[in-house]
Amino acid sequence: MAMATSKKPPTLVVLQLTGGNDTINTIIPYADPLYYDNRPNVRVSEADVLKIDDRFGFHPSMASIKPFWDDGKMAVINGIGYPDPNYSHFRSMDIWYTAQPESIAIDGWLGKTVKELDPKAENVLTAVNFGRGLPRALSLAGVPVASVAELDSYGLLTSLASVDQRNSALEVFSCMYDDGLNDDMVKKPLQHANASDPMSQVMSYMGQTGLDAQKGADILSSAVGKYSSTVKYPNTPIGNNLKGIAQVKMAGLGTRVFYTGHGSFDTHSSQLNAHALLWKDVSEAVAAFFADLRAHNESDDVIMLMWTEFGRRVKDNGAGTDHGAGGVAFVLGDPVKGGMYGEYPSLKEDDLMIGNLKYNNDFRSTYSSILERWMGVEAKPIVNGSFPQHAFV
C-alpha cells in the first residue's frame, strides 16, 4: 500500500472528462479486425496509433502523457462501469458522483471523503474545485468547498475596480461579519446567539461563514504570490485550471482533494477532429501539471484520477458515436503502479449489450482503491458497499 512517501498527506486530483469519452478511440485495439469493422468512419488508422503493446495503443493526441505509461506511472482501468448502465449524461454522472447506481442519492463521494478527512471543517480549503458551481461529487451538507473560476482573480468583491477600494471593502466586510466573539465562543455559536430570536442563530452562522470564506479567499490568493515556475502550461481552460491546482497544491494550504473537468467529450458528430483536440488539450495540460510538480519536488504525494460517465457505442454513426457503456479510466502519478487493470472489453457482437461494451469492473472498486490504499479513509461507507480493489497504488 503506497501511502505518501513523504511527510505530506496524500492528495487526490480528480479530472472529469465530461460527456462520455470514447473508449475504443482512446485505448485503441488496433490489432482487432472488429475495430475496423465497427468504425468505418470514426477510426484512428494503425499508423497513427501510439502502440503500447501488440494489441493496444493510445490515441495519437495523447503523446504528451504517453511517457507516464512508458515509465510505469499510469494505470489504465479498462472495462470500468456499473450494473445496468444508464445512458443519460446527468443520471450517469450522478451515479459516479454519489457512488450509488441503484437509487437517487445526494451526497457526493468526495464530499463524504472530505468529511472523513476534516470532520470539524477546520480547514475550509480541504477541497478546492476549479470550475464554476460545485459538482455533486463534492457535495455534502456541512462540507465547505471553494469553487475557483480563476485563481488570479479569486476572492470576494472582485467587481470593485480599484485595488484600494477593494482592500477597504474587504476590511469592511470583515467588520460586518465579525460578531466580535473570540475563538472559543465562535466554535459554539448557538450558545451565544439570542435564543429568543432563532434568526440570530442564522446570522451567527453566516458571520462565521463569511469570515471563513474571506480567510479561505485570502489564503488561496496567497498561493499565486508564492508560486514561481519555469514550466509553461498550454493556454487552455484545462491548462489554466491545472496550473491553478498546482499553485494551490504547492502553496501547502492543506488541500487534500482537487477537482476539475474538461469537455465536451459527447462526440455524436465531428468526432475525429473534436476528440483529437480534446485529448491534445488534456494531455498537454496534464503533462505540464506533473512536470511542474516534479520540478518542485511536489509530485510524490499526488495521484490523478481521470474518469468519464460512460464510454461510447461500438459502431460509429457515420461521423461520431452515440452513448455507450464500458468506459476507461486512468490513474496517474509518481506513486502509481502503472499497467492495464480490469479487462479490455470484447468487441464481439455476442459480447456486447445492445451494441455497447460490457463493463467488467465496478467504478466503486477504483474509488475504494483510491480511498483505502491512497487517502487512508474507509471506503465502505463512502461507496455504499465492499468492492474488490485494484493494486494501482
Added chain:
Amino acid sequence: MAIRSPEVKQLTEIGLMAHLFRRAGFGARRDELDAAVAKGYEATVEELLHPEAQPDLDYDLIWRYWVDMKEARQIIPAQSYWVYRMINTKRPLEEKMALFWHHLFATGFAKLNHPGAMLQQVDMFRQHGLGDLRTLLVELSKDPAMIFWLDNQTNTNDVHNENYGRELLELFSMGIGNYSEDDAKNCARAFTGWTLKNPIPGAQPYGRFNWEFDFRSDLHDYGEKTFLGETGNFDGADIIDIIVRQPATAQFICRRLHNYFVSDVPDQAAIDELVSVYFGSQYDMRAVMRTLFMSNAFRSSDAYFARVKSPAEHVVGIMRMVDDFTYPRWGIQEIALESRYMGQDLLNPPSVEGWHTGKEWIDTGILVERVNFAASQIGDIDKPGVRAIIDRLRPMGELSAEALVDNLLDLIGPIDVSATTHGALVNFAQNGGPLNLETAGRAGEERVGEILQLIVATREFQLV
C-alpha cells in the same frame, strides 16, 4: 456587537409593501412600490391573488429571439426561460407559487432528461397553483414528468410500483407517521395504470415530444382498497379526495406555505390559522394565501427578513433590482446558471425531497458566489435600476456618509441592518467625504455603486 438588532424598526408602509413583494414575488423597485402603496396593501394583495387579470408574457417575442427555448430540448435554455419569466412576469404570485410547488413536488431533470416535460409540469403549477389542492394533486398525479420521475408508468395491477403512491403521502401531502404501510400500498394500487405516452405513436416511447397522460384501464387495479379507514374500489382521484380531507394534510401543506412565504421559523398559531381557512374554503389555495398575506404573523416585524433567500430569489431579485433583461437579449443563460452555481439548479433538484433551505443554502463557497454576483450586477451604475437609484439621490444635494448609507438601504429594500453592519457601511462610505451627486459627476456615481456593492455583500442581504 449586536448579532442582530433587537429593535427591528416598525414596518413603514413602503417597508411592508417591499416585504410583500419580496415574498409574493421577487421584489419590487421603488417606483413599483410607490404605485402599490398608492393602491393600498389589501388591494395589492388582491391583485397579486388574481394573476389571471394581468397580461402574460409575449411569447412571440421570446421565441423569436430565443428559438432554443420554444422546443427546450436542452436544460439550460429551459432554465433560462424560467428565469426570464420570473424577472419579467406581471403575475409575480403565479410564478412564486409555481416555484413553491416546484420546491415541494420536487421533480428532477437529471432523471427525466426531458426539459420540455419539466416546463410542462411548471406550467401546470402556474395553472393550478392558486386553485384547490384536490385539483392540483390530481393534476400532479397525471403529470407525465412526475409519473416518469417516480416510476408510476411501471405501476400496474400485475406488478405494483409504490414509489409515487408512497411519496405522494410522505413528501407531498401528509408527512410520515400519518398513514400506515397498508395505506401506502393501497394508495399505490389506486394509481395503477396512470401512465404516460408519447403523442407520436411508435418510434421512441419516451421521445422528446411532450409526453401526455394516459390512463390504461387494462393495467389498473379495480379491486377494493382500504385507505385511511375508508373502504371502496378507489382510484387515484378517490384517494386524493380522502387525502385532502385529512387534518394531517392541512397541517403539512400549511406548514410548508408558512415556511416558504412567512418565516424559516415555524409558528403553530399562524399555521393553525391557515389550516382553518384551508378547510373553510374547501382546500382553496387562493383563500389560504389571502389569509397568509393579510395575517398579523406575515405583517409583523418577526416575519421581516425571516427567511434565507433561495438562490433563485437572490438571482431574480437582483436582476429585477437592476432592471435588466426586460427583453430577450444575449446573456440570460449566464444569469440562469448563477442559480446553479449557488446551489439551486432550477428544474433539477437533487432528489424528491427537494432542496434543503434556510441556512443550508449558505456555505463558504456559495457565499462568495452570492456576494460576487450581486455586487457585479449592482455595481454596474449604467444598469437602469441603479441609474434610477442614483437619480433619486441626486436632488438630495450633499449627503453625509450616514445619510448616503441610510438612503441606499432604503432605496434598495428597504433593508434593516444591525448596528455593526451599519457602522461598517458608514465607515466605508466616509472614503471621499460627503457626496453631492449634483456636482460630483461620474466619480460620485461610482462611489454610490461601490457602497451598493458593500450593501449586497452583507449578511442581511442574504435574507428575504
